Amino acid sequence: DALTMEFTAIDYSIFALLLVLSSAIGLFYALSGDRQRTVQEFLLANRDMGCLPVALSLLASFQSAVAILGVPAEIFRFGTEYWFLGCSYFLGLLIPAHIFIPVFYRLRITSTYEYLELRFNKTVRVFGTVTFIFQMVSGAGSVGAAEFGALGVAQHRSPSPQVIYMGVVLYAPALALNAVTGFDLWSAVLTMGLVCTLYTTLGGLKAVIWTDVFQTLVMLAGQVAVIVVGAWRVGGMARVWRVAEQEGKIAGIDLDPNPLERHTFWSLSVGGVFMMLSLYGVNQAQVQRY
DSSP states (O other): OOOOOSOOHHHHHHHHHHHHHHHHHHHHHHHSTTOOOSHHHHHHGGGOOOHHHHHHHHHHHTOSHHHHHHHHHHHHHHOGGGGGGGGHHHHHHHHIIIIIHHHHHHHTOSSHHHHHHHHTOHHHHHHHHHHHHHHHHHOOHHHHHHHHHHHTOOOOOOSSSSSOHHHHHHHHHHHHHHHHHOOOHHHHHHHHHHHHHHHHHHHHHHHHHHHHHHHHHHHHHHHHHHHHHHHHHHTOHHHHHHHHHHTTOOOOOOOOOOTTSSOOHIIIIIHHHHHHHHHHTSOHHHHTTO
């Protein structure tokens, strides 16, 4: 049966509740006894958060709409070769856990760039800061660029991955909302941007972490629901796999060393390690949580 692509009153209520709860977390930490009085409390949550909420927050940091919408679109269009990116997580997360994080934790630094100044000098610190800002504003990295392309985001001539990363992180979910609700595109962008700004500025990192925990659980529940309901509607996972095979979407291991190929085992599993090192080893969004 054809699916009705529109929100009902229940859907609108749940969506509004998600926004209200996210804002309420920031408001709670702004007004409660745990309000952020010092720079350390605001930027580092006073270094007293438990490992589970921090772990979920680290998970949420780079699970934006770019990943949730872009990765399925990438696999749907170009096949399952993209799965091999998962191989890069083993080394890509073990190395930061055993080499980078212990150093940052012992130094009690606020940012990666403080380490650059301690290890080298202030010039290197400024250069690293500017490079990070440019990377976040100008592009999302190699894998992100592929995901943007799968999403159908228009690409213009530019020396970097030709996208505005932070903008697309807001634009992609707004585009999805517009498609299923008819909600004005720019109103959705402004609403989500306002809510994120609100709970971040009011509650500091502690509010960000607990909001990430809440949103991670929502994202995981949503993804499980999509898989279960989607498979049930088409007749089970076996039929999903069979149809994917018939359409040529199930890819084997491509060991071609050609770097010009869109995806190969080497570019995803080996090249992905370096991407994970940049994201989970030295990226400011993660280091601040360590």
